[in-house]
Amino acid sequence: MIFPQVSCLLSRMNEHIHIEERQRIARILNGNHEEYAYFVNAYSGQLIDFTSRMVQDRKDAEELAQDAFVKAYRSLATFGFQSSFYTWLCRIAYHESLNHLKRQKVHYVDIGDTPLADEEISDMELSTGLEERILLLEEAIDDLSPTEQMLVHLFYYKERPLREIAFIMDMKPNAVANRLHRIRKKLLRIIQGKENGQSER
Secondary structure (H helix, E strand, O other): OOOHHHHHHHHHHHHHHHHHHHHHHHHHHOOOHHHHHHHHHHHHHHHHHHHOOOOOOHHHHHHHHHHHHHHHHHOHHHOOOOOOHHHHHHHHHHHHHHHHHHHOOOOOOOHHHOOOOOOOOOHHHHHOOOHHHHHHHHHHHHOOOHHHHHHHHHHHHOOOOHHHHHHHHOOOHHHHHHHHHHHHHHHHHHHHHHHHHHHOO
16 A cells, blocks of 8 residues: 555656656757667666567567667657656557567467456455465466566556556557456466366376
C-alpha cells in the first residue's frame, strides 16, 4: 500500500520529470541534438528489459530497443506529450517487436484463438500463496504468447494503469481489461494441466 503522502510526492516527482523532458525535447527540436543522449542513457536499460519480454534473444532485444530510440528520434516532432516520453518509447518498441516476430514468422497460440469458460478467476486463485503453485504460475506465464506476457508484465509486475497499457499496445482500456481476464483463465487452465501431469507421475 502506498501512503497518500508518498503517492503525492511521487506524483510531483513525475510531473517535474515530465516538465524537464518537455524542455529537453524542445531544445532537441531547436537543433541541440546531443541532448537526446539523455533519453538513451536514462531509458536504455529499461527499454531492453521491455523488448526482452517480447523476444527471447538478448541481442535481438538490444537491437529492437536501439531501433525504437532511432525511430523515436526521427519522429520526435510528432510527439504530442499525450504520455511520458518513456511510455511513448515503449509503444514504439512494442510495435517494432511485433514486426520482428512477424518477420521471423513466429506463431503463438494467442488468447483470442482459445475458447475459454466465462467464470471469474481471482489472482489469489492462481497462486494460492503456495510455493509450488507460484513456481507453476511462473512456468505458465512462460507458455503465454509474447503479447500476453507483455500484458502480464505491464499490469502485474510494473503495475501500469490500464490506460497506459492501452496506449502502449494500441488497444482500448476495456479491451485490455477483458484480455487480462481471459489471460487469468488461461493461466489457471495451464497450471491445472501441469498439476494434473505431476500427480500422474
